[in-house]
Amino acid sequence: MPENTLTVRVESNDEFFDRALEAAAKADAGELTDDHYGVSLPDEAALARVLSEKNLELIRTTAREEPQSLRELARLVDRDIKNVSNAINDLAELGLVEFEQDGRSKRPVVWYSDIHVEYDLGVGTDDNEVAAQG
Numbered sequence: 001m002p003e004n005t006l007t008v009r010v011e012s013n014d015e016f017f018d019r020a021l022e023a024a025a026k027a028d029a030g031e032l033t034d035d036h037y038g039v040s041l042p043d044e045a046a047l048a049r050v051l052s053e054k055n056l057e058l059i060r061t062t063a064r065e066e067p068q069s070l071r072e073l074a075r076l077v078d079r080d081i082k083n084v085s086n087a088i089n090d091l092a093e094l095g096l097v098e099f100e101q102d103g104r105s106k107r108p109v110v111w112y113s114d115i116h117v118e119y120d121l122g123v124g125t126d127d128n129e130v131a132a133q134g
Helices: 013-028 044-050 053-065 069-077 080-095 126-133
Strands: 005-010 038-043 096-101 103-111 114-119
Touching: 005 044, 038 044, 044 114, 053 069, 053 080, 053 103, 069 080, 069 103
Parallel strands: 005 038, 005 114
Antiparallel strands: 096 103
């Protein structure tokens, strides 16, 4: 498995677009590396849903066991195929899992070795300073 890091961030749309513009400028300057990727989530509830215990089990099992199909993954985690399929498809829509077509079946693939979560506590931001002064 490649040594890539997936960064999951909780951030506003404005923060996301600012970061995307910075990344585009770095890419134009040839300063980006290929070992770091990101997913942006709008709030804590989305973070809790995406990185729930059951989803993390699916991600870990996919990374460690490299199942050849969703059916095999469901067997490995001892869960119903429909539930596993729904969860993996949701994770794939966000970019946390990819699929490789293998004949008639889709093989789930985790392309990173680490997940890094970034969450700004808002300490020292203008909003908190204004609220404290108010």
